[in-house]
């Protein structure tokens with residue numbers, strides 16, 4: 001039976017569990033092995049432990065299997081200077097206007113916007129905006145921002161919130177576009 005959470009289809013396909021779990025496999029149905037592999041490829045070439053956690057949790061439909069407090073401690077979030085614990089999560093007040101810039105992880109500040117770069121195509125511009133960057137972001141800035149955003153919008157960091165998963169997908173699609181366009 002398919003190991004995807006809530007799925008009871010026959011599972012003729014196996015998928016490697018990933019780094020550190022070599023030789024171990026999930027059994028999935030056709031649809032879910034595809035979904036799993038798609039997620040796997042999203043993070044091509046990255047070795048971030050967050051990414052690995054994402055791949056593993058994909059198999060359980062990103063349902064949290066821990067208590068939130070224990071998870072934050074286990075991930076050492078208290079000491080991560082780029083992580084603010086009051087990010088967009090369930091049960092937390094949504095930032096209305098963030099007048100104090102408390103949620104700004106060094107992202108483009110209003111008023112500090114540089115003029116558009118006419119050499120960029122629409123898709124590149126849209127992708128940069130999805131990463132909260134302007135047209136002049138360097139390759140390093142794009143990579144750094146991508147990693148920040150993946151961490152912040154990772155469903156694990158948001159109690160399995162589905163909306164953070166959608167945002168994460170948007171971030172990944174944008175990054176992949178910039179990568180294949182040679183911009184990062």
Ligand SMILES: [Zn+2]
Pocket residue numbers: 002003004007008009028029030031032
């Ligand atoms: Zn399935």
